[in-house]
Amino acid sequence: MAIVYDEANKYFRLLTKNSEYQIKIDEVGLAIHTYYGKPTYGTEMSYQIIPIDRGFSGNLYELKLNRGRSIDVLPQEFTGCGIGDFRVSSLNVISANGSHSCDLRYKTHVITDGKEPIPGLPYVRPYEDNVSTLVITLEDKLIGLEVELYYSVFEDKDIITRHTRLINKADSVLDVTKASSGMLDLQFGDWDEVHFVGKHTMERQFTRNHLSQDIRVISSKRGMSSHHQNPFVIICDHDAEENYGECYGMMLMYSGNHKFEIEQDQAGATRIVAGINDDNFSWKLLQGESFDTPELIMTYTDGGFETLSHNYHNIIRENVCDRKYMDIKRPVLINNWEATYFDFNADKIIDIAKTASDLGVEMMVLDDGWFGKRDDDNSGLGDWFVNEKKLIGGLKRISDETDKLGMKFGLWFEPEMINEDSELFRKHPDWALRDPDRNPTMSRNQMVIDMSNKAVEDYLFDCISKILASAHISYVKWDFNRSVCNVYSNNLPADRQGETAHRFMLGTYSLLDRLLKAYPDLMIEGCSGGGGRFDAGMLFYCPQIWCSDDTDAIERLDIQEGTSFGYPVSTVGSHVSAVPNHQTGRTTPLNTRGIVAMSGTFGYELDITKLSEDEKSEIKEQIKTFNSYYWLIQKGDYYRLTKAGQNEIYKAWEFAARDKSEALLNIVVKRSQANAKIKNIRLKGLDEASVYRLQGTDQRMTGAALMHGGYALNLSMGDYPAVQLHFIKEV
Numbered sequence: 001m002a003i004v005y006d007e008a009n010k011y012f013r014l015l016t017k018n019s020e021y022q023i024k025i026d027e028v029g030l031a032i033h034t035y036y037g038k039p040t041y042g043t044e045m046s047y048q049i050i051p052i053d054r055g056f057s058g059n060l061y062e063l064k065l066n067r068g069r070s071i072d073v074l075p076q077e078f079t080g081c082g083i084g085d086f087r088v089s090s091l092n093v094i095s096a097n098g099s100h101s102c103d104l105r106y107k108t109h110v111i112t113d114g115k116e117p118i119p120g121l122p123y124v125r126p127y128e129d130n131v132s133t134l135v136i137t138l139e140d141k142l143i144g145l146e147v148e149l150y151y152s153v154f155e156d157k158d159i160i161t162r163h164t165r166l167i168n169k170a171d172s173v174l175d176v177t178k179a180s181s182g183m184l185d186l187q188f189g190d191w192d193e194v195h196f197v198g199k200h201t202m203e204r205q206f207t208r209n210h211l212s213q214d215i216r217v218i219s220s221k222r223g224m225s226s227h228h229q230n231p232f233v234i235i236c237d238h239d240a241e242e243n244y245g246e247c248y249g250m251m252l253m254y255s256g257n258h259k260f261e262i263e264q265d266q267a268g269a270t271r272i273v274a275g276i277n278d279d280n281f282s283w284k285l286l287q288g289e290s291f292d293t294p295e296l297i298m299t300y301t302d303g304g305f306e307t308l309s310h311n312y313h314n315i316i317r318e319n320v321c322d323r324k325y326m327d328i329k330r331p332v333l334i335n336n337w338e339a340t341y342f343d344f345n346a347d348k349i350i351d352i353a354k355t356a357s358d359l360g361v362e363m364m365v366l367d368d369g370w371f372g373k374r375d376d377d378n379s380g381l382g383d384w385f386v387n388e389k390k391l392i393g394g395l396k397r398i399s400d401e402t403d404k405l406g407m408k409f410g411l412w413f414e415p416e417m418i419n420e421d422s423e424l425f426r427k428h429p430d431w432a433l434r435d436p437d438r439n440p441t442m443s444r445n446q447m448v449i450d451m452s453n454k455a456v457e458d459y460l461f462d463c464i465s466k467i468l469a470s471a472h473i474s475y476v477k478w479d480f481n482r483s484v485c486n487v488y489s490n491n492l493p494a495d496r497q498g499e500t501a502h503r504f505m506l507g508t509y510s511l512l513d514r515l516l517k518a519y520p521d522l523m524i525e526g527c528s529g530g531g532g533r534f535d536a537g538m539l540f541y542c543p544q545i546w547c548s549d550d551t552d553a554i555e556r557l558d559i560q561e562g563t564s565f566g567y568p569v570s571t572v573g574s575h576v577s578a579v580p581n582h583q584t585g586r587t588t589p590l591n592t593r594g595i596v597a598m599s600g601t602f603g604y605e606l607d608i609t610k611l612s613e614d615e616k617s618e619i620k621e622q623i624k625t626f627n628s629y630y631w632l633i634q635k636g637d638y639y640r641l642t643k644a645g646q647n648e649i650y651k652a653w654e655f656a657a658r659d660k661s662e663a664l665l666n667i668v669v670k671r672s673q674a675n676a677k678i679k680n681i682r683l684k685g686l687d688e689a690s691v692y693r694l695q696g697t698d699q700r701m702t703g704a705a706l707m708h709g710g711y712a713l714n715l716s717m718g719d720y721p722a723v724q725l726h727f728i729k730e731v
């Protein structure tokens with residue numbers, strides 16, 4: 001069993017293959033966090049808590065004479081509030097008499113095999129893996145609040161998931177104003193924090209800061225996980241590298257407002273609290289009701305960023321995304337967005353599909369502009385019925401054509417939005433999120449629809465279902481093109497408006513869930529102006545997410561590299577687009593664009609009908625190449641071979657088969673130089689003693705030579721040259 005309770009010493013051990021987590025229930029019933037690190041082989045770690053009387057750090061009443069035991073410095077699992085732990089708290093609650101205090105003590109616990117779903121929220125699926133769950137119940141008897149702390153241990157994957165359930169056992173309402181998913185107190189260590197920042201068309205850039213005695217906040221209050229701060233944080237040794245150093249990962253499985261608070265306290269200890277952003281959040285918990293927080297996915301390694309990333313890649317591919325996608329070959333697609341924008345008709349789409357199909361493309365995706373009155377981005381959102389003037393013969397005609405070509409057909413939606421200029425808004429102006437008497441702030445001239453309202457969810461379910469049933473549609477691109485403000489639901493009373501943002505996410509998750517249940521073979525690709533909602537919450541429903549609206553191959557190197565810290569390439573939507581690139585004006589070789597896009601779900605997004613015969617033949621070869629590497633890329637281990645955020649000359653990365661039978665090395669030069677240094681790249685994940693042949697040559701080297709010596713090459717002429725080298729183990 002991966003979870004052990006020692007009754008005599010009142011402590012829990014949560015054991016994975018390479019890590020151990022310890023919780024001790026102390027003499028007054030506080031849940032103390034005593035350890036998270038490499039396995040201890042059986043030592044109870046609370047001996048590391050050495051009481052020191054710290055000035056201005058008060059003591060719980062029972063401990064008033066024991067001044068070294070202040071909760072202001074004790075490492076804990078989850079805090080109450082208002083009772084003298086002055087660091088960032090896990091919870092804020094206001095009870096009926098207006099008190100802001102909550103004192104949580106151990107009540108009971110239960111350990112079970114497996115793991116239950118979290119009502120209404122995405123969760124890490126246990127499947128038939130080796131998973132067990134510990135639930136510790138804390139209570140504040142005075143205010144009648146119970147807090148259940150859930151820990152599920154994925155033993156073989158070195159992952160521990162956490163979430164929190166609040167239950168009102170009082171006879172009056174409790175107002176919850178902060179409910180975090182989990183907290184990690186690290187008593188010792190000199191840490192850096194790594195997180196992934198950005199903006200539209202430049203998401204998830206690797207960022208690293210040394211911690212000091214202050215509070216850092218990584219968060220979003222945009223109603224979405226955001227392009228700006230991804231809900232994923234790494235706490236690592238100050239000198240941690242790809243293959244060295246202790247790293248703790250905390251990833252929130254949530255697509256709405258999130259917040260990670262990282263505080264280094266007076267004693268040099270570090271606390272990380274993660275969960276729903278408490279900014280403008282409140283939740284009325286009525287008698288007998290419960291509230292579940294989103295799930296937090298945690299991992300620990302002493303093997304540096306590489307192992308940490310591998311742990312996340314494995315859990316996301318196999319337990320966050322629907323596992324069936326591990327074995328379903330996803331289609332190479334062509335999307336018409338950058339080819340036509342809004343300027344298309346059925347003939348044009350069929351033309352693109354035919355040309356693409358000849359070259360081996362397997363799915364035609366019709367993007368924005370097929371519905372309502374939608375000839376630009378000012379109108380039509382909400383009117384989810386076909387614009388028959390633009391698409392004569394409707395979607396059925398296109399899908400009949402793609403069927404004939406042996407292609408799949410996919411369609412764009414942006415369900416959570418509404419235009420002022422739409423039939424839907426004219427009929428239901430109260431369905432937009434907005435203050436009743438204030439003009440809303442517009443963005444892309446659209447508003448956000450009130451997903452917290454069940455009638456809205458039902459309307460969307462009906463119209464999307466009708467469209468899906470009207471033609472042979474096997475894929476949906478689910479877009480979300482603005483940040484959310486004017487967060488006011490006309491469907492909720494005044495004293496519940498603080499619930500709107502979270503109820504919005506629950507509505508979106510519910511709609512996704514209903515559609516996938518009604519159309520089990522449908523594949524949904526997430527999108528939010530590119531990667532504005534690239535998070536584990538969306539990945540529960542969508543096995544892939546459009547990674548960025550920046551399709552420039554060179555910009556994508558940094559975006560995809562940053563993304564790779566937490567998310568596997570199987571989730572990264574990536575396309576070859578036209579040159580000069582529409583976002584940067586840069587011209588890169590088709591070969592380079594292909595190599596970069598292959599480190600993802602792969603597709604094309606350009607007017608393929610306008611390409612030269614040479615370019616078309618190159619694309620045909622690219623698709624063959626991608627298909628031949630498909631399983632290696634999707635299931636192999638991904639290695640960053642150049643330093644994140646640092647190597648400005650070139651980037652190299654690799655996919656190595658788990659059984660070490662083959663590896664694919666990718667190198668892209670970002671800056672060509674005269675008289676350049678030879679680039680020597682050390683591979684990873686090979687079998688030292690085996691001989692590998694470089695495909696297409698007679699060159700043979702041992703795994704050891706490639707890993708410890710490296711593969712040297714001179715690649716420096718021209719603009720952005722790139723190569724892909726395939727090494728195959730000889731039998």
Ligand code: DGJ
Pocket residue numbers: 337367368412479481527528529530546548549
């Ligand atoms: C933003 C997406 O990221 C693009 O790919 C495209 O679908 C547009 N929206 C359409 O409006």
